Amino acid sequence: MAGIGFEGRVAIVTGAGGGLGREHALELARRGASVLVNDLGGDVAGNNGSPAMAEQVVEEIRGAGGTAQANCDTVATTEGAEAIVAQAIDSFGKVDVLINNAGIMRNASIEDTTDEDWDAVIATHLTGSFKMTRAVWPHMKAQGYGRIVYTASSAGLFGNPYCGAYGAAKAGIAGLMNTAAREGEEHGILCNSLMPNAMTRMAAQAGADWAERMPELEHVMPPEIGNSMNPEFNMPLAVYLASEACTVTQGLYSQCLGRSARVFLGVVPGWQSHRQSAPSVEQIAEHWAEITDMTRGYAVPMTATEEHGIVLSQG
Numbered sequence: 001m002a003g004i005g006f007e008g009r010v011a012i013v014t015g016a017g018g019g020l021g022r023e024h025a026l027e028l029a030r031r032g033a034s035v036l037v038n039d040l041g042g043d044v045a046g047n048n049g050s051p052a053m054a055e056q057v058v059e060e061i062r063g064a065g066g067t068a069q070a071n072c073d074t075v076a077t078t079e080g081a082e083a084i085v086a087q088a089i090d091s092f093g094k095v096d097v098l099i100n101n102a103g104i105m106r107n108a109s110i111e112d113t114t115d116e117d118w119d120a121v122i123a124t125h126l127t128g129s130f131k132m133t134r135a136v137w138p139h140m141k142a143q144g145y146g147r148i149v150y151t152a153s154s155a156g157l158f159g160n161p162y163c164g165a166y167g168a169a170k171a172g173i174a175g176l177m178n179t180a181a182r183e184g185e186e187h188g189i190l191c192n193s194l195m196p197n198a199m200t201r202m203a204a205q206a207g208a209d210w211a212e213r214m215p216e217l218e219h220v221m222p223p224e225i226g227n228s229m230n231p232e233f234n235m236p237l238a239v240y241l242a243s244e245a246c247t248v249t250q251g252l253y254s255q256c257l258g259r260s261a262r263v264f265l266g267v268v269p270g271w272q273s274h275r276q277s278a279p280s281v282e283q284i285a286e287h288w289a290e291i292t293d294m295t296r297g298y299a300v301p302m303t304a305t306e307e308h309g310i311v312l313s314q315g
Helices: 019-030 052-063 078-092 115-143 164-187 201-213 235-241 281-286 288-292 304-313
Strands: 010-013 034-038 067-071 097-100 146-151 189-195 251-256 259-263
Touching: 010 019, 010 078, 019 034, 019 052, 019 067, 019 097, 019 235, 034 052, 034 078, 052 067, 067 078, 078 115, 097 115, 115 146, 115 164, 115 189, 146 164, 146 235, 164 189, 189 235, 235 251, 281 288
Parallel strands: 010 034, 010 097, 034 067, 097 146, 146 189, 189 251
Antiparallel strands: 251 259
8 A cells, every 4th residue: 555645634633742642643744744733731840731742742743844833722621622723724724634632531439539530531531522523523524524533442442440530531432433423424524433552641640540449450561562552553543544545434443452453332133022012121031141142143333223223124
């Protein structure tokens, strides 16, 4: 396959001051994109609202001959999201690519999760992804082209302890992506989600929190994983999904220890009750084995309406 380029394309990468976002931004720029590097991460003293981290990435891009600008607005508010998009358009004339990568983590058991921590995590991950999508949407729709990459997580789709807010936000992002993909396809806006696995600042904090709460577990990475938890292992899949070469939409993709793989929600044939009267609780119990039987295959509906059609086709 010919090299995948982004010449003439404009990309916004949120949370790009370090970790995964930094890798995405650097590679997009290396391949020709003009990149707006967004990060609220703050300066070396930890003060939010400073563009220091984003500016360091911009300096790397410019030093390598690329084009980039820094932005330190928050994705969690309408004003912040619109300011991010406005800066990209004012600086580069349009926006073709959005990688929703910004995130924070507040690790606690469900009973110990405070309202403040829940709200902060949901606001950054899920609400931020929505507000950024809404802000770029009319511009991508008008030009008939767009690529939006969301950052979901195995913690949301499969589950992990002590990250209820994070898991809920990441599962919600997958749902947001499904809707955006269905609405965007006719306008040339393709939407997919990455489920990364990487040792970043956020992941390191999660590991430390788990070690504190579950000291009996072994948290040392086994040597056979090699370097596959480095952030750059997740970048190629994200950049491909952001490219013109990617022609699929509504996909959820896991990048785990060097393996790239599609993830999907499937539904087994189950048990069909009569459609004129609701089943009893006892009937559900009686047919439980059939309801949960995974040996007869499965379907992968892409919309709620499609699931209705699948059920009706089964008789």
